[in-house]
Amino acid sequence: MSGHGTPIPMSSHASKGLKGQADVPGDKSISHRSLILGAMCVGETTITGLLEGEDVLDTAKAMRAMGADITRDEDGTWHVYGVGVGGFAEPDQVIDCGNSGTGVRLIMGAMATSPIAATFTGDASLNKRPMARVTDPLALFGAQTVGRSGGRLPMTVIGAQDPIPVRYEVPVPSAQVKSAVLLAGLNAPGQTIVTEREATRDHSERMLAGFGAEISTEVTNECRIITLTGRPELKPQSIAVPRDPSSAAFPVCAALITEGSDVLVPNIGLNPTRAGLFTTLREMGADLTYENEREEGGEPVADLRARFSPDMKGIEVPPDRAASMIDEYPVLSVVAAFAEGQTMMRGVKELRVKESDRIDAMATGLRACGVTVEEGEDWWSVEGRGIGGVQGGATCASHLDHRIAMSFMVLGLATTKPVTVDDGSPIATSFPIFEDLMGSLGADIRRD
Numbered sequence: 181m182s183g184h185g186t187p188i189p190m191s192s193h194a195s196k197g198l199k200g201q202a203d204v205p206g207d208k209s210i211s212h213r214s215l216i217l218g219a220m221c222v223g224e225t226t227i228t229g230l231l232e233g234e235d236v237l238d239t240a241k242a243m244r245a246m247g248a249d250i251t252r253d254e255d256g257t258w259h260v261y262g263v264g265v266g267g268f269a270e271p272d273q274v275i276d277c278g279n280s281g282t283g284v285r286l287i288m289g290a291m292a293t294s295p296i297a298a299t300f301t302g303d304a305s306l307n308k309r310p311m312a313r314v315t316d317p318l319a320l321f322g323a324q325t326v327g328r329s330g331g332r333l334p335m336t337v338i339g340a341q342d343p344i345p346v347r348y349e350v351p352v353p354s355a356q357v358k359s360a361v362l363l364a365g366l367n368a369p370g371q372t373i374v375t376e377r378e379a380t381r382d383h384s385e386r387m388l389a390g391f392g393a394e395i396s397t398e399v400t401n402e403c404r405i406i407t408l409t410g411r412p413e414l415k416p417q418s419i420a421v422p423r424d425p426s427s428a429a430f431p432v433c434a435a436l437i438t439e440g441s442d443v444l445v446p447n448i449g450l451n452p453t454r455a456g457l458f459t460t461l462r463e464m465g466a467d468l469t470y471e472n473e474r475e476e477g478g479e480p481v482a483d484l485r486a487r488f489s490p491d492m493k494g495i496e497v498p499p500d501r502a503a504s505m506i507d508e509y510p511v512l513s514v515v516a517a518f519a520e521g522q523t524m525m526r527g528v529k530e531l532r533v534k535e536s537d538r539i540d541a542m543a544t545g546l547r548a549c550g551v552t553v554e555e556g557e558d559w560w561s562v563e564g565r566g567i568g569g570v571q572g573g574a575t576c577a578s579h580l581d582h583r584i585a586m587s588f589m590v591l592g593l594a595t596t597k598p599v600t601v602d603d604g605s606p607i608a609t610s611f612p613i614f615e616d617l618m619g620s621l622g623a624d625i626r627r628d
């Protein structure tokens with residue numbers, strides 16, 4: 181879906197005593213990958229718990245356009261009948277990935293070693309984001325790309341006729357780039373080897389192994405080296421998508437900053453490549469506990485219990501933790517505003533190339549609400565004002581960015597005056613039930 185139609189202004193108002201259970205939707209990263217890998221094997225893959233947000237629905241559409249048969253039962257079970265590695269059909273329309281960097285980058289990778297051409301576009305946010313980070317390695321496989329200047333969408337990818345396997349060191353910490361290379365490697369004969377210096381989310385590696393690909397990861401002191409053997413016969417799977425820790429972050433952080441709150445967020449995946457926010461919040465002194473810790477589908481899972489935490493302290497977030505919480509910095513900056521002292525976040529320049537420049541978007545809104553924020557290219561800091569110390573009262577721009585919109589809605593639950601966002605419509609990309617779920621806990625979030 182391109183664009184978000186009519187803007188939805190929203191406001192959030194001081195709320196106390198958030199209580200209850202927050203059943204957040206399925207993991208966005210795992211949902212995209214389930215559909216794409218399901219489309220790349222012959223036979224039926226079934227998926228339960230799929231995130232039915234716009235980003236993932238756009239990926240389902242793209243996979244249909246490339247030949248997969250995808251259906252949904254009334255009970256929410258999805259069925260993907262795939263075309264096999266190398267079996268993608270050439271789409272006869274432009275593929276619109278909407279707001280989704282993950283969708284477009286992974287799909288470009290998946291088709292880049294098939295002898296087809298496809299043209300990709302997105303909404304105003306996605307069409308500003310850098311694509312050279314994926315098209316550079318895809319060229320090594322033999323794919324050609326033509327896009328707008330600066331490597332932006334819309335862009336046509338002409339898949340390699342005779343792909344060759346690739347050895348590639350990912351130059352930025354990005355699971356999307358790593359995954360695009362691995363997915364391209366599936367249809368290249370021989371071994372594709374990807375190296376990353378910082379560990380990023382490893383859902384592609386786990387899921388490729390689950391689908392029967394020959395893939396291994398060697399961890400050294402300096403890096404992770406992932407080796408994939410091309411041209412496997414992937415075997416269809418039955419996938420239960422775990423709930424999304426990045427969505428869980430919103431009710432968790434809301435509970436920490438609103439007086440009298442006690443919220444349970446069950447079944448959250450605590451894969452170490454994703455759980456950095458929760459570690460950070462606990463270091464700040466948050467009353468956040470892991471209950472019922474267990475393993476599900478090879479992933480650590482727990483129920484998160486978050487209670488009002490009036491004594492949180494600002495900390496320096498270790499830069500080597502950045503990749504494991506990259507999407508959570510906006511909402512962390514909100515919590516930091518209610519802690520005592522400074523929270524310093526370094527090694528985070530990737531935040532500047534997400535759906536928006538997230539440092540700039542949050543800094544501008546937080547300052548308008550009375551919070552001191554300083555920033556450099558690769559870092560930012562928030563001066564905490566303690567519980568009750570943040571004024572609010574501003575209208576903040578969401579810049580077509582779901583995480584920015586939701587973060588400001590969490591902010592307004594604990595400020596003196598309400599906080600407004602100009603457009604909450606992008607929330608539907610990753611967390612379509614956000615308003616209902618937060619409302620069920622007692623949060624006062626309104627459409628204006």
Ligand SMILES: O=C(O)C1=C[C@@H](OP(=O)(O)O)[C@@H](O)[C@H](O)C1
Nearest residue numbers: 209282353354355356357506507
């Ligand atoms: O691979 C993924 O599913 C994702 C990787 C991250 O992006 P980068 O690879 O650009 O860091 C993250 O921000 C995004 O929400 C999802």
Ligand SMILES: C=C(OP(=O)(O)O)C(=O)O
Nearest residue numbers: 279280281282283507534
């Ligand atoms: C960065 C994000 O997503 P994407 O890159 O897929 O647009 C996100 O969900 O925070």
